Amino acid sequence: MIExxxxxxxxxxxxxxxxxxxxxxxxxxxxxxxxxxxxxxxxFDWFLTELHRRQLSVFIVSGNHDxxxxxxxxxxxxxxxxxxxxxxxxGELTRVTVEDQYGPLNIYLLPFIKPALVRRYxxxxxxxxxxxxxxxxxxxxxxxxxxxxxxxxxxTSEGREPERxxxxxxxxxxxxxxxxxxxxxxxxxxxxxxxxxxxxxRDTIRYSGSPLKYSFxxxxxxxxxxxxxxxxxxxxxxxxxxxxxLRDMRLIKGPIAALTDPKVYTMANxxxxxxxxxxxxxxxxxxxxxxxxxxxxIMRLEFDNKKTLLNPDSRTGAVDIKSKSSLELFExxxxxxxxxxxxxxxxxxxxxxxxEMEGDAI
Numbered sequence: 001m002i003e004x005x006x007x008x009x010x011x012x013x014x015x016x017x018x019x020x021x022x023x024x025x026x027x028x029x030x031x032x033x034x035x036x037x038x039x040x041x042x043x044f045d046w047f048l049t050e051l052h053r054r055q056l057s058v059f060i061v062s063g064n065h066d067x068x069x070x071x072x073x074x075x076x077x078x079x080x081x082x083x084x085x086x087x088x089x090x091g092e093l094t095r096v097t098v099e100d101q102y103g104p105l106n107i108y109l110l111p112f113i114k115p116a117l118v119r120r121y122x123x124x125x126x127x128x129x130x131x132x133x134x135x136x137x138x139x140x141x142x143x144x145x146x147x148x149x150x151x152x153x154x155x156t157s158e159g160r161e162p163e164r165x166x167x168x169x170x171x172x173x174x175x176x177x178x179x180x181x182x183x184x185x186x187x188x189x190x191x192x193x194x195x196x197x198x199x200x201x202r203d204t205i206r207y208s209g210s211p212l213k214y215s216f217x218x219x220x221x222x223x224x225x226x227x228x229x230x231x232x233x234x235x236x237x238x239x240x241x242x243x244x245x246l247r248d249m250r251l252i253k254g255p256i257a258a259l260t261d262p263k264v265y266t267m268a269n270x271x272x273x274x275x276x277x278x279x280x281x282x283x284x285x286x287x288x289x290x291x292x293x294x295x296x297x298i299m300r301l302e303f304d305n306k307k308t309l310l311n312p313d314s315r316t317g318a319v320d321i322k323s324k325s326s327l328e329l330f331e332x333x334x335x336x337x338x339x340x341x342x343x344x345x346x347x348x349x350x351x352x353x354x355x356e357m358e359g360d361a362i
Contacts, residue, residue, distance in 0.1 A: 001212065002039045007246040008211045009047050012225055015241050016056065019227055022100075023056050023082075027192025027208065028063025028112055028152030030071060048083060057082040057098060062111040063152040063192055071111075086111045086150075091121040093139040102232050106142070108186075110135065110151040112193075128153070128176045136182060143185050146233050152192040153178050157201030165195045165217040180205050188228055188236050196221050197240060204236050213249040216275045216300065247297060253277040253304070256284055260294050275300040281307075283340050303336070326354050 016024065031040055051058050060083070062071040072087020086094040086109035094109040110132075118131040122138075125131045132153065141147060155162065157180040180201035183189045189205040195218055197209030208226045213219065224240040231237075250272045258264055259276060274295045278287060280303075291298050302308075324332075330350055334342050342350070 002043060004212060004246050006043055008243055009043070011243055012211065013047075013050055013054075015225060015227075016051075016054065019241075021056065021227065023098075024051060024058050025107075025148075025150050025190040026058065026060045027150050027190050028061045029065045029192055029210075030060070030063065032065055034065070034067035034070070052081050052083065055082070058084065059096065059107050059109060059150055060085045061109050061150050061152055061192070062087045064112045066112075068111055084109065089113050089117055089135075093135060095140065100230075102146070102230065105146045105148065105230060107148045107150065108139065108141075110149060110153075112152040128178050129182070132178050132182050136185070141185055144233070146230055147186045149183060149186045149189045151189065154193055155180050155191055155200045155205070157205075162194045162198055162200055162207060163196050165221075166215040187230070187234065188238075190226075190228075197224050197226070203238070206238070211243055212245055213273075216249060216251060219249050219251050219275070248272040249275075251275050251277070253279065255280045256287060256290060260290060265294050270295055271297055274298040275302070277302045277304050279304050281305050284338070285340050286338050288338060301336075327351060
């Protein structure tokens with residue numbers, strides 16, 4: 001999705017220009033894995049260069065998907081160009097103070113942390129909650145000044161969890177929950193980790209959400225950037241500016257004749273990423289091919305009819321893979337994708353292919 005990401009970053013730059021912002025807060029998960037693709041690194045390099053060209057201050061923390069050491073590489077040099085990066089936790093909150101017409105504004109940077117990491121500096125820490133509490137308690141926080149925190153954690157409020165999607169990694173049993181009350185002394189908390197934009201506890205503790213949709217569970221999200229305006233102490237205003245992607249991620253459902261009817265598909269962008277659910281009762285030959293001829297970026301196909309009601313596993317192709325051979329698994333995949341069974345000739349071809357690739361794999 002490099003092309004989609006470049007498009008949305010350009011839209012963010014346009015918003016920054018139009019609203020004449022002074023800086024950008026990036027609350028972690030710069031990348032989707034610890035060793036990112038070359039294209040991803042080059043795109044982020046381009047984005048930082050564009051922000052620097054605009055003379056904007058940039059404040060970055062690493063997320064749980066990032067490699068904290070890699071994110072922090074060159075950080076001290078970048079500070080000379082107003083790009084501040086907290087890659088790995090070094091025993092205390094990183095603080096950057098900027099000045100405006102209202103006085104000092106302190107921006108604290110807290111990268112993603114786990115109790116084991118904080119325990120190196122504070123041995124008494126056992127939980128995520130204690131880890132964040134001890135870090136804040138041992139900071140140089142001046143409660144009389146304006147204070148912002150940029151963090152990447154799983155934050156709850158009085159036991160209520162934020163709305164989540166399939167894209168996020170959350171610990172089982174809620175072990176990584178941190179209650180929002182630990183942020184009482186911050187005027188604004190910019191959070192990363194959860195993909196849907198939302199407030200947590202109070203209006204000034206917010207997840208900005210991801211700039212793009214990364215799973216179909218996010219299909220109904222309205223992605224945005226949050227613009228925050230700070231006046232005197234206690235005067236904080238924010239506004240959400242919606243983002244329009246190059247290609248949306250959509251759920252469509254109905255009989256194949258309707259979904260491939262020009263009167264239907266011309267009402268939206270056919271280049272969008274599509275999860276289609278077909279409701280036809282009769283078998284359809286090459287259903288995925290017919291849909292792809294209209295929606296070239298279709299990513300998932302399911303069926304919702306009497307057959308799937310009787311056998312829910314056939315809706316998505318869920319199977320017990322341990323008890324089935326490679327050929328049986330491929331047969332089920334083929335049937336779920338095309339809604340027809342493989343012919344004997346097709347089975348012979350696949351059998352020979354498996355034998356050539358794996359030897360006695362059937």
